[in-house]
Amino acid sequence: MDARRVEAFVSKKWDDEIVPQLVDYIRIPCKSPMFDADWVAHGYIDQAIALMERWASAQKIEGMTLEVVRLEGRTPLIYVEVPAANGGSNDDCVLLYGHMDKQPEMTGWDDDLGPWTPVIKGDRLYGRGGADDGYAIFGSLTAIxxxxEQGLPHSRCVILIEACEESGSxxxxxxxxxxxxxxxxxxxxxxxxxxxxxxxQLWCTTSLRGLAGGNLTVRVLSEGVHSGDASGIVPSSFRILRDLLSRIEDEDSGRITIEGMHVEVPAERLAQAxxxxxxxxxxxxxKFPFLDGMTPMADDLTELVLNRTWRPALxxxxxxxxPPLSSAGNVLRPFTAVKLSLRLPPTLDGKRAGELLEKALTENPPYGAHVTLELEKASTGWNAPAMLSWLHGAIDGASREFFGQPAMYMGEGGSIPFMGMLGEKFPGAQFMITGVLGPHSNAHGPNEFLHIPMGKRVTACVxxxxxxxxxxxxxxxxTGVAAVAGGQERGNHGCC
Known part of the structure; x- marks a missing residue:
């Protein structure tokens, strides 16, 4: 493979086609169904699907088939199949995954930016969804x-682009x-x-945290009453809620106090951290926008990495x-409700975590308050299988070729439900989990951006x-078990 030729092909494709397509895609407010209950009527998801379908269908890839699959009552999915070429095998298969649904707007965008306003500044394309994960279909097909373009062989490839990843897939x-x-x-x-x-350098994800979360509500009255009349007699719903949260989290350190929420971190993951x-x-x-004088939760950098990737956090x-401050009167309110997002260690069973959370928060409520927890999510995370030596070599070689630096391996603090599901359905598969969401890119938040050179290099690496x-x-x-070298599995180097 002529790496420089790959680099030139990918760069031109990004400059001439992919970036303009992503500019149009960012303009579409195709929020995930959890954030747009009327997504069918609004039609934004269908607009984004159509944009990707048009571009992909226009690519001159011999034998490629593309279908927008629509199951009754579900969000659509783009299914692309590219047959093996130039002596590659149709019996073996590579599955490439991405999604096209987006997080909601979020406040705090700079005056000249916005979630649906694509803006290019230097190497950055600002706007919601370009890096998370609109570029996936473009990058996947360009890599093929x-x-x-060089007449090089590849196995059969299948591309899946879903439309509800941000809602839990x-x-x-x-x-x-x-x-x-x-x-x-x-x-x-x-x-x-x-x-x-x-x-x-190329970064590959070794693990993903699970997630348990939902709406915690504390009710004490059927209606609000004068705070001067009731305070000291009627317990505050906010204070009860605060007390309940202290059952599961140490408010001084942030440590989750339910012991069943913690797991032993594998030795290789400790080394990677x-x-x-x-x-x-x-x-x-x-990389986070700390205010002046703010400090992180620990001084030890390795502990911070582990906090973000292998420990539960609320x-x-x-x-x-x-009520808003501008309309808050002297009223003891009838209820307080909060949405909880509890990140779970990768190997902790999500269902069990949800049960532990509900039990801790709802059993024996103070003063007999009416406490409910409506669990919206209770999903298990993912820990990568040991890596075969061919893949370790391919990933590290790609990083050195296109970045000039060795590949790095680290867990991520977020969740991609698809990974755990695929791990169960295809236990023999290897995983290359990577992406472009780097420092300050602020996925899900204001001023989210795609680092264009990173997108190009990741595409070339794929x-x-x-x-x-x-x-x-x-x-x-x-296929087969991970190679053993020097008495250790290659998996100890990390897996993607």
């Missing part, structure tokens, strides 16, 4: 085309089951929906029952890995 299992005979059994899964610690902390240094925390992401996958398939190395 870069090989074909609840539609995806039905589609994977529906399409199972057509997908086959992939030996490699490539996911372009993850993050990177910096923009100077230490190496990531060494490479990133203060970028572990200074966030309160919304509230109800609290192209290299697809080619190496073919070579490994020819040698019979794409």
């Amino acid at each position: 085309m870069a090989l074909r 609840y539609d995806l299992p039905a589609y994977v089951d529906h399409l199972a005979p057509r997908i086959g059994k992939p030996s490699l899964v490539v996911c372009l929906d993850s993050g990177c610690g910096n923009y100077e 230490k190496e990531a902390a060494r490479v990133l240094d203060t970028a572990v925390f200074d 966030s309160v992401t919304g509230a109800d029952g609290l 192209s290299n890995v697809l080619h190496q996958h073919h070579l490994a398939s020819q040698r019979g190395e794409t």
